[in-house]
Amino acid sequence: MTARHLPLVDEGALPYEHPLYETLLSIPGLSVVTAPLDALLTWGTKNALWVFPMATSCCGIELMAAAASRVDLDRMGTIIRATPRQGDVMVVAGTITVKMAPRVKLLWDQMPEPKWCIAMGSCAISGDFYRDLYPVVPGVDTFMPVDVYIPGCPPNPEALMHGLLRLQEKIGLRREGKLTQAEYRPGLLDLTKPRVGRLGDVTRDAGLSDAQLEDVSDMTRRDLAEESSEIVPRAEPVREAIASSSQEIEALLRDDFGVTEFPKDAAPLVSRGDHRRLAHRLRALGYAQLIYVVATHFPAKKTDPERFEVAYALRSIGRKSTVVAWRVALAADETIASIVGVFAGADWQEREQFDLVGVRFEGHPDLRRILLPADWSGHPLRKDYAADTAHPPWR
Amino acid sequence: MNELVHGALYGTLIATAILSTIAMGIWFERKFAGRMQQRLGPTIVGPAGLLQPFADIIKLLQKEDIVPRDADRGLFDLAPILAVVCSLGVAAVIPFSPSIIASDLDVGVLWVLGIGGLMVIPTFAAGWGSNNKFALLGAMRAIAQSVSYGVPLVLAVLVPVVLSGSLSISGIVAWQAQHHWFAVWPIVPGLPAFVIFFLAMLAESNRIPFDIPEAESELVAGITTEYTGAKFTLFYMAEYVHTLVGSALGAALFFGGWDGPFAPGLHWMVLKTLTLFVLIYWVRWSLLRFRADQLMRLCWTWLTPIGVALLLVSAAWVTFGGTN
Numbered sequence: 001m002t003a004r005h006l007p008l009v010d011e012g013a014l015p016y017e018h019p020l021y022e023t024l025l026s027i028p029g030l031s032v033v034t035a036p037l038d039a040l041l042t043w044g045t046k047n048a049l050w051v052f053p054m055a056t057s058c059c060g061i062e063l064m065a066a067a068a069s070r071v072d073l074d075r076m077g078t079i080i081r082a083t084p085r086q087g088d089v090m091v092v093a094g095t096i097t098v099k100m101a102p103r104v105k106l107l108w109d110q111m112p113e114p115k116w117c118i119a120m121g122s123c124a125i126s127g128d129f130y131r132d133l134y135p136v137v138p139g140v141d142t143f144m145p146v147d148v149y150i151p152g153c154p155p156n157p158e159a160l161m162h163g164l165l166r167l168q169e170k171i172g173l174r175r176e177g178k179l180t181q182a183e184y185r186p187g188l189l190d191l192t193k194p195r196v197g198r199l200g201d202v203t204r205d206a207g208l209s210d211a212q213l214e215d216v217s218d219m220t221r222r223d224l225a226e227e228s229s230e231i232v233p234r235a236e237p238v239r240e241a242i243a244s245s246s247q248e249i250e251a252l253l254r255d256d257f258g259v260t261e262f263p264k265d266a267a268p269l270v271s272r273g274d275h276r277r278l279a280h281r282l283r284a285l286g287y288a289q290l291i292y293v294v295a296t297h298f299p300a301k302k303t304d305p306e307r308f309e310v311a312y313a314l315r316s317i318g319r320k321s322t323v324v325a326w327r328v329a330l331a332a333d334e335t336i337a338s339i340v341g342v343f344a345g346a347d348w349q350e351r352e353q354f355d356l357v358g359v360r361f362e363g364h365p366d367l368r369r370i371l372l373p374a375d376w377s378g379h380p381l382r383k384d385y386a387a388d389t390a391h392p393p394w395r
Numbered sequence: 396m397n398e399l400v401h402g403a404l405y406g407t408l409i410a411t412a413i414l415s416t417i418a419m420g421i422w423f424e425r426k427f428a429g430r431m432q433q434r435l436g437p438t439i440v441g442p443a444g445l446l447q448p449f450a451d452i453i454k455l456l457q458k459e460d461i462v463p464r465d466a467d468r469g470l471f472d473l474a475p476i477l478a479v480v481c482s483l484g485v486a487a488v489i490p491f492s493p494s495i496i497a498s499d500l501d502v503g504v505l506w507v508l509g510i511g512g513l514m515v516i517p518t519f520a521a522g523w524g525s526n527n528k529f530a531l532l533g534a535m536r537a538i539a540q541s542v543s544y545g546v547p548l549v550l551a552v553l554v555p556v557v558l559s560g561s562l563s564i565s566g567i568v569a570w571q572a573q574h575h576w577f578a579v580w581p582i583v584p585g586l587p588a589f590v591i592f593f594l595a596m597l598a599e600s601n602r603i604p605f606d607i608p609e610a611e612s613e614l615v616a617g618i619t620t621e622y623t624g625a626k627f628t629l630f631y632m633a634e635y636v637h638t639l640v641g642s643a644l645g646a647a648l649f650f651g652g653w654d655g656p657f658a659p660g661l662h663w664m665v666l667k668t669l670t671l672f673v674l675i676y677w678v679r680w681s682l683l684r685f686r687a688d689q690l691m692r693l694c695w696t697w698l699t700p701i702g703v704a705l706l707l708v709s710a711a712w713v714t715f716g717g718t719n
Contacts (some may be wrong), residue, residue, distance in 0.1 A: 008454040018457045044453025047440045069433040076439045077447050085461060085623045088454070096440060112459035112623040 042175045045114065046168045048077045051053050052087025052111060054104055057094030059121040059154040078164060083391050084110040089167065091160070092146075095123035097135045098394040099373045101143060102216040105296030108144045109216070116147040116171070118163050121154045126192045128153065132388040134380050136373065137395050143212050145199055149183050186303075195390055211393035223374045250326050256281070267311060267325035274329045276337040279312070287314035287324055289342040293350055295357040297382040306332040312339075321379035330359065338364040356381040398498075402487075410483055417635040424676050431680040455631075458624030463526055464622065470524030471615040473581040475622065475629035477517035490565040490642050492653045492660035504556055505566035507644060508549060511599060514637065515541045517622040518608065518618055521630070525621040533617030536687055537608035540598055543694035544605075548595035550702030555648045556590035557709045564644075568652035576651040584709035589649040591698050591705070593671075595640040596644040598690065600634065602675055604682040606689055642671035 024030055025036065048190060051073070067073050067080055081087050084107045096104055102308055106118070119140050122128035127138035147170060150163040173180045197204025253259040257274045270278055291313040300306040313325040328336055338361035339346045350361045353369040358379035361367055369376060378385055422437065422445055429436025437444025462471055488503035490496040500506050515538060522534020555577045556562055559570035571577060577585040598605040609617030621628050644673030646652060646667035685693070 018459070041453060041457060044450045045451040045457060047447070070645035072429065072434040072436075074429055074442070075435055075438060077437055077444070077450055079425075079614065083620045085621055086616065086619070088458075110461075112461050114457070152595055278591050283705075310531075 004176070009238055024215060025255050042172055045175075046171050048088070049116075049158075049164060049167065050086060050088045051078055051080045051081055052082075052084050052090045052107070053093065054090055054107065055093040056096065056100060057121075057123060057154075059124070063091060063093045063120065063160060066160045071157040073160055073161065073164070076161075076164065076168075081141030084108075085112060087111055087115070089116045089118055089164070091118045091120050091125040092140045093120040093154075094224060095127070095130055096137045096140055098137055098391050099371070101134070101137045101394045102212075102219045104218050105124075105141065105143050105212060106219075116167055117144060118148045118150060118160075119146045119166065120150045120160060120163070121152055122152075125149050125151065127194070131192070131194070133238045134385075134389045134391070136385055138192075138196070139198065141200070142194055142196045143199075143200045143209075143394065146183070192315055194395070196393060219373070246322075252281070252285075253326075267313075267327045269329055270326045271329065272328055272334065272336060276339055276342070278326065279314075279339045279342045282314050282324060286316045286318070288317050289315045290339075290345045290349070291315050291323065293346055293353055295353040295359040298359055299383045308332070308334075308357070309334055310353070310359060335360040335362045337362050338367075355379070358382060397658060402498045405495060406487060408476075409486055409491065409495070409497055410549070413483065413636055413639055414632070416450075417469055417632060417639055418448045418499075420635050420639065420672065421451070425477050427673075427676050428680050430503075450656075452628060455624050455628045460625065461599045461623045463621050465526045467524040467526065471518040472626070474517040474521035475626040475633070477520065478514065478633035479542060479629050479636065481510055481513045481517060482633045482640060485640045486636075486643065488564050489640070489647055490568055490652055491643070491664045493569075495567075495661060496565055498564050500563060502562050504552055504562050504567075507564070508552065512541070512545060514599065521618040521622070525618070527621045529615045530618050530620045533608045533614045533620070536610075537618065538600070540607055540690060542604065543691050544595040544598035544698075547591050547694055547698035547702045548599065550699065550706055551588045551592035551595060552648065554584050554709045557706065557713060560586070560713070564647055567648050568654065571651040574653035576649065576654070578649040581709070584712065585649065587701065588705050588709075590646065591702055592645060592649065593674075594693075594698065596645065597675065598676065598694075600637040600641055601673075602638065603679040604685045606684060607687050607690060610684060622660065638675055639672055642675065643668040644669050
């Protein structure tokens with residue numbers, strides 16, 4: 001089917017046979033019909049490859065397109081099952097992050113044998129150009145076996161169909177005990193060698209698989225471990241008339257909050273102590289929607305020490321909708337009052353800023369990591385954070 | 396003794412016929428679904444993809460059998476077997492021709508409602524035994540659903556019972572062969588009762604628009620979430636058997652069963668059953684899923700009162716001498 005320019009390799013026999021198979025072969029009369037029986041079983045296995053989709057990114061869209069008209073995976077008997085228990089082929093379609101990797105591994109382990117894996121697209125194959133980024137796993141073959149690689153970014157539906165046909169061919173060859181075509185050039189592998197070795201790599205650390213398995217068994221408990229039960233009482237402000245013009249807001253900030261500078265190119269700086277009171281006051285004035293909470297890290301320079309700035313913006317709801325924004329400056333060791341009690345929407349936004357920048361929000365009911373795994377060290381959006389930080393055992 | 400031999404022989408015959416029909420039914424459904432969505436459906440495995448269900452079954456039987464660690468082993472293993480038994484059991488009292496019937500029970504309608512209603516037990520056993528939140532949610536929805544559609548189903552089935560004055564299904568069919576089909580005359584209790592029966596049957600066999608217990612986009616795969624290989628195959632089969640037997644029941648109760656001109660009775664029964672079978676697929680691949688509360692509202696505020704009214708109309712019809 002494909003050009004035979006890659007070396008032939010021995011991937012061994014199938015790792016799993018149904019226990020009944022042995023029993024069947026041991027029946028004396030049946031050994032005569034072993035070959036046709038084997039052919040029948042292989043035929044069945046090859047022609048009903050149900051896909052369990054692990055679609056995390058744009059490749060998933062192509063996977064969906066492959067199941068729809070024009071390409072139609074159902075022509076060859078492939079349907080998509082949502083539960084790992086009924087899948088035969090896991091199609092990993094998309095970038096796998098270090099937080100997702102244990103979940104993928106868990107789902108893979110839940111699939112019944114015999115099972116196969118297709119790495120669809122360059123992210124699933126090697127992490128592609130995200131390979132050196134702190135949260136990205138450099139290819140799913142660093143933690144689970146892959147049978148067919150489909151290159152592309154993303155591969156089109158026809159390429160996925162081709163990959164499934166290659167898998168069928170491979171299943172047939174492996175059951176007959178024949179050599180299969182290698183999936184990649186060994187030389188190419190050295191070019192994109194990840195920090196954690198691929199499963200087929202002889203230099204891979206022997207303890208890595210166990211470490212990964214241990215991480216999988218522990219992940220949920222770890223992610224929920226830091227949960228606190230402190231609940232901030234919700235303050236319902238009394239509604240005042242909407243202050244719509246920027247002059248009125250400026251007057252409010254100047255008179256009640258002691259703000260003196262109003263720079264043209266940035267939001268005004270509000271003192272750390274006044275910040276929560278300001279949010280409450282603005283909410284009462286009709287600024288009911290929190291648009292963003294963004295923290296920025298400024299590393300230490302020759303003259304300035306390390307500092308943080310947290311910017312907020314609110315929007316008023318109604319016909320003449322306006323936006324008001326302010327900033328709070330923090331020294332490296334200072335915390336900021338959480339505004340979750342005023343705006344419920346600040347909950348996850350503040351968690352994200354805590355996770356990525358490391359600003360601590362005082363009075364937040366549940367301040368723990370939201371995007372990165374709970375056992376992550378450091379805050380990646382700080383300017384002094386190395387982008388390709390390792391996170392064993394996944395990258 | 397003679398009856399026992401007759402029952403065993405015909406029961407085996409009918410069960411074999413149903414099981415081979417559903418293998419083709421799976422092929423037909425995938426082909427039909429493909430055409431509805433401007434696809435081709437299976438084409439590669441065998442001529443026109445005809446061997447696809449056999450490939451599926453051969454593959455499924457070779458898969459590893461996984462039982463979750465904390466599952467209730469007994470319930471988990473029993474549920475798929477019970478599901479097939481319950482769905483095939485209904486077929487025992489359905490006459491496929493004047494003579495082809497496994498057991499001509501005098502209370503055939505009661506048997507059908509009882510065994511059909513028992514389907515809830517394997518469903519809940521699977522949901523509970525899997526120790527999986529999605530399976531349990533699916534099972535809970537199935538119970539809620541069965542309580543809702545059960546009442547209109549009974550009311551709809553009672554209409555032909557009252558009109559013919561017989562609780563035996565072959566008796567109902569014989570009455571229709573002698574007089575007229577209930578879906579045709581008397582049209583007012585007959586046809587609406589069939590519509591209610593059809594809707595309730597869709598709900599009972601978990602077909603779209605009432606496939607709330609398995610709702611793939613919400614519950615992964617509902618009660619079958621934890622089932623692999625052979626046990627999943629049994630559930631898969633039970634679902635199709637249920638649909639097919641439900642179609643046969645509808646044909647017998649409302650469309651005169653084996654009654655028809657020119658051809659032998661069996662031909663007519665098969666034709667009517669398969670027509671209803673196709674109708675179910677047509678509905679399945681055309682409509683969207685109801686929400687659980689929408690199904691409850693439909694069943695309790697529309698189908699149940701209408702069913703009661705239809706029952707009263709048919710009682711009046713018999714009392715004031717519609718036929719005979």
